Amino acid sequence: MxxxxxxxxxxxxxxxxxxxxxxxxxxxxxxxxxxxxxxxxxxxxxxxxxxxxxxxxxxxxxxxxxxxxxxxxxxxxxxxxxxxxxxxxxxxxxxxxxxxxxxxxxxxxxxxxxxxxxxxxxxxxxxxxxxxxxxxxxxxxxxxxxxxxxxxxxxxxLQGYTPQWPGMADYAGQIIHPQEWPEALDYKGKKVVVIGSGATAATLVPAIAGDCSHVTLLQRSPTYFVPGRNENDLANTLRELQIDETWIHEIVRRKALFDQEMFTHRAVAEPDAVKAELLEGVKAFLGEDFDIAKHFTPHYRPWRQRIAFVPDGDLFQGIASGKASVVTDEIERFTRTGLLLKSGEQLEADIIVTATGFNxxxxxxxxxxxxxxxxxxxxxxxxxxxxxxxxxxxxxxxxxxxxxxxxxxxxxxxxxxxxxxxxxxxxxxxxxxxxxxxxxxxxxxxxxxxxxxxxxxxxxxxxxxxxxxxxxxxxxxxxxxxxxxxxxxxxxxxxxxxxx
CATH class of the missing domain: 3.50.50.60 (FAD/NAD(P)-binding domain)
Structure with a gap:
């Protein structure tokens, strides 16, 4: 039948x-x-x-x-x-x-x-x-x-890229890629390590820093960032003048595109000057005593990789407040309680987030x-x-x-x-x-x-x-x-x- x-x-x-x-x-x-x-x-x-x-x-x-x-x-x-x-x-x-x-x-x-x-x-x-x-x-x-x-x-x-490191099977905590974030993940009061240095890591760290006991940004090499106010002064001025939003959109759009083009041109024509400006932006939040050369100075010229905007410098504010920290090192292996780095430093972590890119x-x-x-x-x-x-x-x-x-x-x-x-x-x-x-x-x-x-x-x-x-x-x-x-x-x- x-x-x-x-x-x-x-x-x-x-x-x-x-x-x-x-x-x-x-x-x-x-x-x-x-x-x-x-x-x-x-x-x-x-x-x-x-x-x-x-x-x-x-x-x-x-x-x-x-x-x-x-x-x-x-x-x-x-x-x-x-x-x-x-x-x-x-x-x-x-x-x-x-x-x-x-x-x-x-x-x-x-x-x-x-x-x-x-x-x-x-x-x-x-x-x-x-x-x-x-x-x-x-x-x-x-x-x-x-x-x-x-x-x-x-x-x-729906599936991010996570490298395979030695000892991952030994780790007792949770390993999570941002693209596969569990809906019910509880990170409150936990020690979290975010592996990565791109826009995802820079977004995630300040977003969870207030709830974690501590969050560490672990990067193999630094990335350039552009910190700044999450406001557009030109748009605000045009709105004060009661300009139509369609006009504001087009004017601000053209100005943003012009500025981006000039920045890209300068990144190639005068990379040292652009690099200095970007690092000064970071220094404004972290101060003279922070090791910006180690943690936020990439080895490549600006724009060889995408530069993420950090609104209101929230990533750097988190580091300056002590709620977050940054470590520049390579992973030797995972341990039962976290990570052993090639420098010999150990990072304890309840949760490890691999913000390591996509496929x-x-x-x-x-x-x-x-x-x-x-x-x-x-x-x-x-x-x-x-x-x-x-x-x-x-x-x-x-x-x-x-x-x-x-x-x-x-x-x-x-x-x-x-x-x-x-x-x-x-x-x-x-x-x-x-x-x-x-x-x-x-x-x-x-x-x-x-x-x-x-x-x-x-x-x-x-x-x-x-x-x-x-x-x-x-x-x-x-x-x-x-x-x-x-x-x-x-x-x-x-x-x-x-x-x-």
Whole structure:
């Protein structure tokens, strides 16, 4: 006799749904893409497939204490919706802002939550992507689409990167990665060590310092930080003058972008001066007697890795108050009660937090194939960091390292909408990018020059990313000020684009 309960629990294949465009992910990029499609291409039939149970991406999945932006919201926010809060915002404030975008523009009807794409197959004969999707209730659904817009980010949301140190199994306390923060974790009155030196560690330490008996920031090497007031004086002045918020958003946004560009230029042209200014900012909170040379002076020039803004210097205030401390050393091994460092120092800890980065995940754990051949993303060459040789009808959003991610998400949305309209006008069902005859012997290198930008997560995963050429068309330049003019001016009929 057949066990009907087993059949009822088994995933069921559904009929196929077709859309003109499928957007992968309802984070900051996917929600922005949905808005731009409705505004620039009304009538386009599209759906946003989101693996999580709600919108927000990083801001939904990361729940560690104090999570906040490390970019100002005048530039991290969308260009089309004014930001009216403090420059550095909490995850809750960012989710509220995104929720307003969804509600105000009736985007919710286009988003399907709990839909994880498992396979994506391109057919050159049908000129379609076929997707297999597992819904959160176990049902297996099928979709087809003319165009795939990848807005899923570039790292594994729910699983962080934790190095394997000797003795971890011997440790009697809890080891936690911020991306996997337990909802009911009790750190009150506990000794906590946070391993790491990036924006996550700098956010987490001051957020928990008041409740812990003590929190120690343990770093192998220092990072540059920019401490400052979490206020924008220009925005405050314009509000006093009762200027419209739309104008304030645009003016403050342009000023912030101008200042960022000047800072980036100076970091390369006069790195010693910029370094001195950054260290003076730290010294203002910690004083002359603190060993800033050891704990907050990196060995690389400014901007080779991302520089996090520390609102109101809260990390440094925590250290100055004695609630937190910083140790610069390497881990020899875990012990039963904490950590033994290579210097011989021992750190006692009830909880150890490994704020040690994330795992690159360039295609969202989706199994891709093109005409039956598995897609190895690393075998492709990128076109301006958003399309890839040999991959038809697909665009990928990869933002900026030195500027806000959303700046590029908006630019790529404009490009995708223009490309879709161009294909429609030409009667083309397929577009892909290809190296031109003059690019045949072009030297290829990794996705990004490590001399320019070299955080650990990128270096660990460089082999997963597409190749780059030595011409602007075949690189992700990371230069907003160039791309804001270059991307809208792309000639969609130039030889890099192949239509059929």
């Amino acid at each position: 057949t066990d009907t309960s087993t059949l009822e629990r088994a995933p069921q294949k559904s009929s196929i749904e077709h859309f003109d465009v499928i957007i992968v992910g309802a984070g900051i990029s996917g929600v922005g893409g949905a808005y731009h499609l409705t505004q620039q291409r009304p009538g386009t039939r599209f759906v946003v497939l989101e693996a999580l149970g709600d919108f927000g991406g990083t801001w939904r999945s990361h729940t560690y204490p104090g999570i906040r932006s490390d970019s100002d919201l005048y530039t991290f926010g969308y260009r089309f919706k004014p930001w009216v809060g403090p420059p550095i915002a909490s995850a809750a404030e960012i989710l509220k802002y995104m929720g307003e975008v969804i509600e105000d523009n009736d985007l919710g009807r286009h988003i399907r939550y709990g839909h994880r794409i498992t396979t994506a197959r391109w057919s050159s004969q049908d000129k379609l992507w076929s997707l297999e999707v597992t819904r959160s209730d176990g049902a297996v659904l099928r979709f087809t689409t003319n165009f795939l817009w990848m807005c899923q980010g570039y790292y594994r949301q 690159l995940n360039v295609l969202g754990d989706i199994d891709f194939a093109i005409d039956g051949k598995p897609l190895n993303f690393a075998d492709t060459v990128t076109y301006r960091g958003m399309m890839f040789t040999g991959v038809p009808n697909m665009a990928w959003v990869f933002g900026y390292f030195r500027a806000s991610w959303t700046l590029r998400a908006d630019l790529i949305a404009d490009f995708v909408c223009r490309l879709l309209s161009h294909m429609e006008a030409k009667g083309a069902k397929q577009v892909k990018v290809a190296l031109r005859p003059e690019d045949k012997d072009m030297p290829l290198s990794g996705w990004i020059d490590p001399e320019n930008f070299n955080p650990g997560y990128l270096m660990r995963g460089m082999h997963l990313l597409p190749k780059a050429g030595d011409k602007p068309e075949w690189r992700h330049t990371q230069d907003y000020w160039r791309e804001k003019d270059d991307l809208p001016a792309i000639d969609l009929d130039e030889a890099s684009f192949v239509y059929s």
